[in-house]
Amino acid sequence: MIPFGLAFGVETHQAGLAPWKAAALSSIVFTGSAQFAAVEVLSRGGAAISAVAAGLLLNLRSLAFGVVMAPSLEGPRWKRALWSHLMIDESTAVGSGQVEARWRRYGFVYTGLAIFATWNISTLVGAIALSSAGHVVTDWGLDATIPAAFLALLWPRLVDRRHVRVALAGALVALALVPVAPPGVPIVAGAVGIAAAWRRSSPPGAA
Amino acid sequence: MTFTITIIGLAAGTYLLKSAAPLLLGGRRLPGSIERLADLLPVALLAALVVVSTFTHGRSLAVDARAGGLAAAAFALVLRAPFVVVVLVAAAVTATIRMV
Numbered sequence: 001m002i003p004f005g006l007a008f009g010v011e012t013h014q015a016g017l018a019p020w021k022a023a024a025l026s027s028i029v030f031t032g033s034a035q036f037a038a039v040e041v042l043s044r045g046g047a048a049i050s051a052v053a054a055g056l057l058l059n060l061r062s063l064a065f066g067v068v069m070a071p072s073l074e075g076p077r078w079k080r081a082l083w084s085h086l087m088i089d090e091s092t093a094v095g096s097g098q099v100e101a102r103w104r105r106y107g108f109v110y111t112g113l114a115i116f117a118t119w120n121i122s123t124l125v126g127a128i129a130l131s132s133a134g135h136v137v138t139d140w141g142l143d144a145t146i147p148a149a150f151l152a153l154l155w156p157r158l159v160d161r162r163h164v165r166v167a168l169a170g171a172l173v174a175l176a177l178v179p180v181a182p183p184g185v186p187i188v189a190g191a192v193g194i195a196a197a198w199r200r201s202s203p204p205g206a207a
Numbered sequence: 208m209t210f211t212i213t214i215i216g217l218a219a220g221t222y223l224l225k226s227a228a229p230l231l232l233g234g235r236r237l238p239g240s241i242e243r244l245a246d247l248l249p250v251a252l253l254a255a256l257v258v259v260s261t262f263t264h265g266r267s268l269a270v271d272a273r274a275g276g277l278a279a280a281a282f283a284l285v286l287r288a289p290f291v292v293v294v295l296v297a298a299a300v301t302a303t304i305r306m307v
Contacts (some may be wrong), residue, residue, distance in 0.1 A: 004290035021210055028218045031225075032214050032219055033249070044263075048209045058252045059221060061245040066228030067237050073229045084226030092299035096278040117209035143300030144276030147261040150295030151277065155284045163250050167293055170251030192257025194247040 001090070001115055002122045007149045008036055009126015010142055014147040015043030022127040026120045031088060031107040033153055037187070040146065046184020052156025053188045072104035160198050169193035276301030 005026070012022035017039065020070050023089070025035045034055035041051040065087050072095065086109065095108025158164050161177025177186035213253075261277045262268055279300035283293045 003240050003289075003294065005261060005288035007294055017210065020260075021214075025217075027220050028214060031221050034217060034221055037252065038213055038258055040260060042209065042213060044259075045259045046210035048216065051209075051213045052220060054252060054256075056224070057219045057248050059224060060241070060248055061307060062221060062224040063227055064237060064242055064245045066225060067232065067235075070228040070233055077230070080229045081226060083269045084229050085222065087225035088230075109292045128223070139302065139305070141272070141276060141298040141305065143264035144261075144273045144280075145294040147257050147273060147277050148280035148294045149290075150256040150260060151280050152290050154250065154286060157250050158255070163247070166247050166250045170254040174255035174259050175262060175268065178259060178268060179266055183266065187255045187259050190259075190287065191248055191251050193251030193254065194244070197243075197247050 001118050003150065004021060005119050005122025006034060006126035008032065008144050009123045009128070010130055011036060011039050011122075011146055012044070012127050013130045014143060015039050017020070017127075020128040022123050023120065026123040027116075028117060029055075030085060031059050032053075033064060033118065036149065036153075040150075041184035041187055041199070044183040047140070047182065048185075050182075050184030054184070057188065057191050060089050065089070068092055068096050069104070070109055072101045072108070074105075083109060083112075085165050086116065088112065088115060090115050104142075107116070140147070165196040166193050169196035272301045272304035275304045 008026070009019075009022055012025070013018075020148045025039070029038075031036050037058050038051040038055040041054050042048075061157065066084070069087065069092055073080055075083075083105075091112035094111040095104045098104040098107045152166060158167060170190035174186040174190035177189050182198055235237050257277070262270060264271070276297035278295040280293050283296045288296070
């Protein structure tokens with residue numbers, strides 16, 4: 001989580017965003033991969049709508065986390081509204097690993113709060129430590145940490161050939177669109193790669 | 208302005224996704240099609256993000272030192288290296304290629 005937060009801070013810096021904007025994203029949005037994707041789109045000069053679409057499509061799974069945790073999150077409406085902000089991979093993983101409803105809730109809330117703190121601090125450190133670094137970013141190869149971070153997020157999801165096919169299709173569609181589509185659009189359009197999951201007979205990328 | 212619209216849209220949309228079940232759905236399940244989408248969309252989008260952030264320069268396709276860094280990252284992932292090692296290896300290999 002800490003290295004990922006630092007990497008996000010680096011990314012916001014490379015995108016030309018002030019540290020306070022990095023901090024605003026990490027605290028208000030608080031969903032790592034969506035922030036990463038949106039800032040990547042912005043850094044290429046993409047439109048806000050593309051950045052938002054990339055982030056939200058990537059994080060449709062927050063909805064699924066909510067379904068897993070909802071039965072254990074009993075309480076007044078305002079509490080459920082606050083807890084919802086903590087609905088991320090880690091809090092859901094810890095919470096859903098407990099048996100009793102009370103412990104599921106504790107696990108979820110405390111993991112969520114701990115991650116919230118570390119995520120925000122590491123984002124700020126990454127953004128501020130590099131905001132005065134200038135050429136250091138390309139000299140050190142720090143710009144290559146962004147694709148590496150995306151690859152590290154993708155890797156554990158390639159659980160079978162169907163998922164690999166979807167990844168290849170998404171990549172090919174995006175690359176094919178880079179020369180012709182406005183910045184940011186190729187990334188969002190990569191979403192149609194999911195068609196490769198259903199059309200077994202067609203080659204990946206035909207979508 | 209672009210940033211303001213992005214953060215408002217992203218924050219509102221993300222919160223809607225996060226809170227839909229706890230606030231509205233209760234314990235009801237999602238339709239299977241949504242679960243499949245939630246599983247597959249990140250795969251397609253992350254793959255798109257990987258290649259676009261590696262193989263493009265502005266609006267043209269490019270293969271440069273970053274490709275070497277990505278290959279090194281993939282190798283590190285095959286060896287089950289932790290996240291921090293993966294990104295540092297990618298940065299180190301990219302920087303080395305640039306120096307040569």
